[in-house]
Structures are given as C-alpha cells and as structure tokens.
Amino acid sequence: MNISLRLLKKFVDLPADLSYEQIAYDLTMRTVEVEDIINTADKFHDIVVGEIKEVKAHPNADALKICIVDVGEDELKQIVCGGSNLTEGHKVCVSKPGAEVVWHGEGEPVLIKESKLRGEKSYGMICGATEVYLADIYPPHDEREIVDFTDLGVECNVGQCVAEVAGLDDVILEVDNKSLSNRPDLWGHYGIARELAAIYKLPFNELSDELPVGLPEYPVTIREPERCNRFTATKIENVSVKESPVWMKTLITNAGMRPINALVDITNYVLLAVGSPQHAYDSTHVEGDEIIVRLADDGEKLLLLDEKDLELTHDHLVICDAVKPLNLAGIKGGKDDSVLDTTDSVILECAIFTAPGIRRTTAYFNEKTDAALRYEKGIDTQRASLGVSLALRLFKEIYPECRITAFTDCYPVKTEKAVIDITQEFLDRRLGEVLPQSEIEDILIRLGYEVEFDNGTYHCKAPTWRSTGDVSIHDDILGDIARLIGYEYFKKQPLKVNFEHSVNQVKADLARKLREYLAFRCGFNEIFTYPWIDERFINAAGIDTDKSIRLATPPAPELGILRSSLIPGILETIDKNYRNFDSFSIFEAAQVFEKGEYRPSTEEEVLPVHRNLLSGAMVGKDAPVLFYSVKGVIEGLAGYCHCEPLDFVQKEKPSWADEKVWLNIRTGKKIIGSIGLISVSALSESGIKLTNAAAFEIDTEGLRPYPSRTNEFKPLPQYPLVQQDLSLLVDESMTWEQIRDAIKYMVKDLKFVEEYRGKQIPAGKKSVMLTLKIGNDDSTMTSKQIEKKMAGIIKVLSNKCKAELR
C-alpha cells in the first residue's frame, strides 16, 4: 500500500523537523514495514514554470513556432514548439535541459538537451500534460495542447518546479502489504496517522462519524446478515460527471490510483483516507428503486466494469435491485449500473462485508481489487459511518448544489468492542521491567482503548477497529505496549542456565558423524536434491511407484512423485555433473516416503511412512575400482561413526544395481541397505555416457549407534611379529573370503594385497597376493618355528583352496 505523506498530514500534524526517513523507520520498527520511500517530485526535476514573452513564426516550418521564454534564469531562452495554444504572457510548463519527459505520453522517458529544430536553436521544450506526467491532473483537450497554467487559473511563479505547482511534491511510503495483513485498521491513511500520533504523542485529528438524519429511507434489504453486517445507502441528486478538484486528483494520484471523475474519485478518496470501500450507482439504473443484498442464483450472470462476464454461483454475494444483480458485493461494480457519463443522481453504497466470503469470491474470480483487499482483512462495522460522513462532506464541497434525498442504515450486526483484562503483574513479568501506570494508560488510550485501572488490573475495551480478530487476548495488549515503547528500548535479559542434565543425543550425533565421515574422510560432496523427482530418473532407477506418495499440485507435471529412494536424485546429479568432472563422489541424506501408517505425535494423525536414507555414489571410469572404493567407504563407516559393525551379504538385488556387482549391507542380521555398480540400463536411461558409478543406500534408522566412543585398546605385542608375503595361484572361482577364512585362525594379521591375471597366469586361474603376520605370545619366533608355521599355512591353503605358491 502506498502512503502519501500529504494525505497523512490531514489527520496528524507532523512536525516540520521530523524527516520522512525517521517516519519510515519508526513505522517499520513499531507498526508496519516500510519497504521503500519514493519522492514523487523526483521525476519533475528541471521541469519548471516558464512565461512566454514572445511567439514568432518559424522560418522553415509552418507547424512550429519560436517562443522566447522566461524560465527564471538570467536570460530569456528560445524554444521551438508546435503547441496549438501558445499565448504571449501566459505561464506554461517548460522542460529544461536535463529533464526527462515522455514523448507524446508513450514509451520510456527521454533526456532533454539543447538542440536545433529545423535550423532554429531550441533551449528545451514547452510540454503538453501527457509528456510531463500531468495528464491525470490537467487533462488535455487536444493532442497539440500545451499545459497553460494561466488558462487553468493555477497560481504559480516563473522558475517554480511544476511538481510543487501541481501538488505532486509528495513523499510516498511503500508499505509491505504482508505486514498489514493482521491490521485491517491500517488499510487507510487515517489508521496509519493514528499510529504516528501514538508513536510521537501528537494530537490526532478525528473525523466525524455523523450520519444524515431526518431523511426518507431508501429501501434496502439484507438477506445475508452473516455476509453483510451493514449496508448504508444514500441517495444524492443533482450531481454530474465532472473533473475533481486538483487537490483531490493529486492525492489520489500520489497514493497510486488514477482520478476518473468526481463521483468515482470521492469514493476512491474515502477508500484511501479511511479504508472504507464505497460504490456509487447511477440511481436511474436501480430498477424498482430498491436494493437487495443476497446470494446469487447458480448460473446467474453479471457483467463487470472491466467487461468481464461472470457466471455466478450460490456462494457469491451480489447487490441487486428489484430485478438483477448490480454489483459483485465488496469486490467490483457492474458495468451497466455504475457511474455513467450521463449520471445526475447516485445511490452511494457504504457497506461492511465479512472477510471469509470476500476471500472465497475474490479467489474464485481472481479479482483482487482495492475494496476486496480491505474487506478480506475484516473491517469493523463502525467504519462505514466514517466513510459516509466523509463522503457526504466531499459531495457538499464539490457539488454545492447537490441534494441528499434519502438515507438508510441497514445494520444487522455491530462489531463489539473486545473486553480484556490485563494485570500489572503479567505486564511486569513478560516485559521484563516495570512500566508506570500512566505510561501504559497513555499508550493504550492513544491507540483507541478505553482503560480503567483497578487493584492491579487494567480493564480494557479495545477499539472496534481492532476488535475484528486482531485484539482478543491480553497478550495482544502486551504486544501493543511493547511495540509502541519500542523493542529496542527494553533492557536485554540474560538467559538463565539450567544444569539439570547434559544434552546427550546419540541419534543426532550419528546423523552428523555420517555426513562428516563421508565429506571429510572419504572426500564426498554433500548434495541436496528436491523431494519431488523427475519421473525419468525414477524409471531409470527401476523404482516401483505403486506405493509412492504424490503431490496434489506438483511444481511441474513430471515432478508429481515424492521420492521413495535417493538414487534417482543421485542419477540426476551424475547426469548434471559428469561432463564437468571425470571423477567425483557425492552423497545426500534425506527423508523418503511411501504409503503406510505412521503416527509420530498423536493417535489421530496418520502420516505416510518416512525413512531416513543416506545415499551416495562414486563416479569415474574404472568400475571395479569404484565398487571396491564404495565398499571400503561402507566398511570404514561403522568404526568412524561408532555404531555396531556392518557386513555384507547378497540377498535382495536393488532395482538400480548391476546384474552381478551388488551386495546388501547388514548390521546384526538385518539388511539395512545396499551397494553396487549402477546398472547399464539405469545409466543409459539417465543419459549418462562413458561413465561408471558405484552407489550405496542405507536406511540410517537401522544403524545402531553406541552410547559413546568404542575404540578399544589392545596391549602391544611383547615380541616382534614376523611379516611374510605370499603369492598364490588359485582357480578363478576361489574367493578372497574362502582364502581368508581358511587361514585367519593361524595368523596374527592378514591382508589382501592384489589380484593378478596376465600372461604368466594360466587360463582359468588367477594370482592372489597377500601379506600376513605371525608370532608367538611368549617369545620371539625362531627361524625354525617360522618355517614350520608357514609350511602349515601353505598346506592348509593347498588343501582348502587348492592354492599353489607362485
């Protein structure tokens, strides 16, 4: 919402030495967020009043004239101009070099420079209203007409800035509408002015809320008092469609609306000033001379002011005459029944519609009008009185000849003032300091509360404009007091420390250790991908979507499925990065979802099943190396993260894994995840070429963290161990596990070194190199003992593994 400082000053006398920056700051700190400050005079720089001293013919162009103009500088200036109404001795609007104007009122502003026009020097430009943002204030009668202040009867001085002449030297505070959403009373300058009066402890110029008395009634029926709490109708005769006075057009323009004609402008001005929407009907179009507020029939039609043809339903409230709907209640007028050029008498509606219905109807027709914006916040019914009173005052001012011939105030529901008690003790405790009673009362009274203090309790009546839901409990009053004093003025209160117990959260620690292990020890980069995932990658990973959860309104049609595995996101990430990097490692820790029943907090709330997964991949060229690298990462994980050990079995192939190269990860006897090479089909369906990847996925809920670190200490061997290397020749089918299990009980330590296949190795065989350590517990091994031990080991290998020494 745009707040005009000029309009504000009608309701509160802001001291001259109070800068608008300070006002914006204080409003932001205490009431609403001011997002920007705009000085409306800025675009009028170098646009001034000039007096035409002489008009001469242009030697080379019939349509142009040469004018000698006084622009308030030392010497007179020559300006070439094609205006149709150039008159010697008249004051006009001159753009000097440096000014920015809009050619013929269209396109981007153009910089004015001294130039020559058809061979004659021209200092600047004598402008028409459309060229210098004045069309709304001084509407031109023909295209070539220039702004003639003398003809317009505007008082001004040569050299004076035109913004000042037209009243467009205003400061606009742009308020964030979101910060106003809970304060319906601030949707007008009057409300903001009241806040400023309270902040600066200034007098507030209250408006009259007097209504006409002793007039005949205009027939009004409200059939839906729940939807329309109040409807006032005033019949005003002997009016006409004419321009508003300049002061009103200026204020309407400054606040961001466009002047139309005096009848419409009065309603808009009232809306901007007090936030009370109004509508003027041409009274000759109200058939049967009566107004009925009712719900539309299903299928009923209404043509709006903006030519939009609505098909109404029974949830839409309409203002009707005896025959037809005239207006979409509280949102927008109908085309045929609003003010027309010929209008000479109007029915002025000033009504209160309730928020929920307005919100539904606005959303249904996507009509976010200024009126709807205000009604959907919830307006107190009393505000209509302010609106009627102000509007009638303006009618009498602008149309001294008008007659008010009928008035009705149909008022079925009245906003009741919220009655709230708040104790001094509560305030002291929550504010953290003791404020004097007089200060609390002063703040509340300035904000419109009625306050009585009795025996430690403030008995408060909130003003009606705060009683539509905004203020309802004593905490709301606390908030009003705190913000008006200013949060920055409260002493900082240190937090008390509580030494009952230490914070010990094994699960939270595990989640962090897992990530740190992968990132810092294994060189993985952590990624985040969205929970909704492109179906292409879900299909590539071969994931069954029968149990998947879907979004009702997904970000895009192909993004409707919420993930049940992190692998599709891993595939997408590989696809995104493999052209930039030859090899890389990534991981993601996130929740996945599938249909099922899960009750995290209460019996009544049943959510889908959530699993906390940790997935990752190593990407590169050499598939076996990638696989063993990932396997090594998983093997090291339990030790670093201090959870029960992991091992591998081959039981359930994950859908994304290679036919041969995959394993399940176990802890205890429970399978909690898998590792494997990513299958050829998953890679190719993901568009990944000439690159391999090995991946893992673990359900981290399955990991069983120890309560503390578990690395254990073993005494160092008393006697030296002997290291021996062996190079074995075995059948291709012989696994390391078989070799290891065959001799592990005979040695102190056993390590795999490498596998080798090559020229020297017969077909169907492979060479396995290992290194082992042997030793005695009670003495140093003698060479005889070593020989004997090794012979034993080799014999076992030969028997159990058919291994020969190479």
Next chain:
Amino acid sequence: MLKKLEQIRQEGFESISSAADMEKLEMIRKELTGKKSSLQEVLKSLGGLDPELRKSVGMKANEVKTFFAEKIKEKEEELIANASVLEGELDLTLPGIEVPQGALHPITQMCYDLNDAFRSLGFEIYSEDDISSEKFAFDNLNFAADHPARASMDTYWLEGTEDKRGNERLCLRPHLTGGSVRYLLEHGAPARFVYPGRVYRNETTDARHERAFFQYEALIVDKDVSFSSGRVMIETILEKVFGRKVNVRMREGFFPFTEPGYEIDMECLLCGGKGCKACNHAGWIEVMPGGVIHPNVLRAANLDPDEWTGFYTNIGLDRLVMMRYGVDDVRLFHSADLRFLKQFK
C-alpha cells in the same frame, strides 16, 4: 722417513678435502689407511729401523693415522650435512598430491555451526518429519481457518488428501513451527530446543525464491522468560556464527503463532549497515522472525499459558548462507552442481 710421513699427511689431507661424495671418501679412506697404503708401508717398515728412529717415526705415523681418521670423520659429517636424497633436480613449484576434497553442503555447515552454538547454551536438537498434517502445520499454530497459507497456491498438499481437513489433510511441511508442538507433546516443559530442516512452499522460483528451502528454528519454553531475552540469545548465536559482534534490531512483526511477534533484522555484513544492493539499500537484512509463543499454541501442546511462556526464533538458513558467502542465487543450493558445492571446504 719423517719427511715422507709429513708428505703423506699433507697429500692425504688434500685428498680428503677434495672428496666430493661418500663413495669417493670411502676410496680415499682405503687409499690412505688401507693395507696397501703408503702409511701402512711405513708402519710395516718400522721393524727395520733403529730404536730411536723407530720411536719417533712410529709416533709420527700414529699421529698421521689419527689425523686421517679425524679428518675423514669431519669430512663425512660435512658430506652428510650437505647431502640430498635426490640426485637430480626437483621442481618445487609443482602442485602437491591432492587429498580427497569432500565437503558438507554450505547449508549443512551453517546448520552445524548453529547447532554448536545452541548446544553450548544447553539446547537439544530435534527434527520433525518432512510430511505433516494441516492439524500440526496450521490448526495447532493458531492459523485462521481460512488463512491463505492453507490454500494449494501456497502449500504442497498430498494427492488424495487435499480436500480433507485437519489430521487427514497432509502436506510437505510449509514451515518448521509445527514440530515445536510435537516436541512439547513428547517432552513437556520447560524445554529449550532447536529443530532445523527443509520446508516447502508452492512458489514461483527466481534468484530470491525457492520451493524448497531451509529454516532453523529455536524455541524456549519456561516460566517467567521475557521476550527481551530473545535478543540476547540471537546476538550470541550470530556472534558465534560470524565470528564477530553483529548488530541486530527487533521490530514489530505478525505471525499467527506468536503474540507479540517481531521481526529480527541483522546489520548487513556486506556494507556494514551503510546500505548496498544486497540489503536493498536498507542497511538491515531481515533474517528471522520470532516472538512470544501464542497461548493457543501452548494449549495445543497441553501446556497452561498462565504458567508457561517462551519465544520462537526462526532463522532463514538460505539467506544467512547467502549473506555469509555473498551467494546471489538461492536456487544454487538445490542445484547439486559440483562447480558450486566444491567451493565450500
């Protein structure tokens, strides 16, 4: 004889001095003191000399021998001191051999920094699940029944539940605050805990708006805490995160689940509060809403609002990280683009 010995000593000394490496020195040692050396020959010939001469020549010969041993040792030490493991040259400007360079996501880094800070103040870490219900995401938090945030234009409802109500209408959580009631139902009061996580809003994305983004919320529930303690907590946390004092200001704000509510702005770190593009020339950046927990929210958590109070602080992690590094597009956080992520070690 003595003259010859003196000559042997002189020549030997020169020879030792000239040795360029250990190998040469070893050869020289053999030449000078070996069985076939001139010195040995002199010693062997001692028997044929008359006793007096034998004594003086013998002494001299031994003196030369000791001299050689000393000089060779000195030379040896000198050579070792000046030796290199390598024979050829090594280009010391070549890069070192890379260690694996992994990294946590910058959001996670910030989150852990905050965890450390909050834990030092005795807070617990809690996490709510990504999917929640209207009951926990809105009803419990005092959102009006027709609050616009409940519409599908704002919140991602799950298919098949979008037209239901309360416990049965499910969504990707639109904020973390619902988790506060879950924690309080489980643990009761007093409580001080943080609950970081990702939240989801149906938005049009651009450099400053995302559909999935990260928040970090903290809640204290206790008796007799004043909202001005909130500012102390926030200043403490920001100081820890940014490593220096960061000015903050509290101003009026409104949220359904707080009363009073406030916005907390922090001084723009890029311009030091003078005003720049990053802070939209305001000098302040809105980093966190907060406020006193609304009595209706306490009631939803089965706590008596006359007995308990507390305050929320909700930190927008994305914006804080953008501030920390000068990142100019929030969408980079979910891009999974390693050219971006590898910059954060």
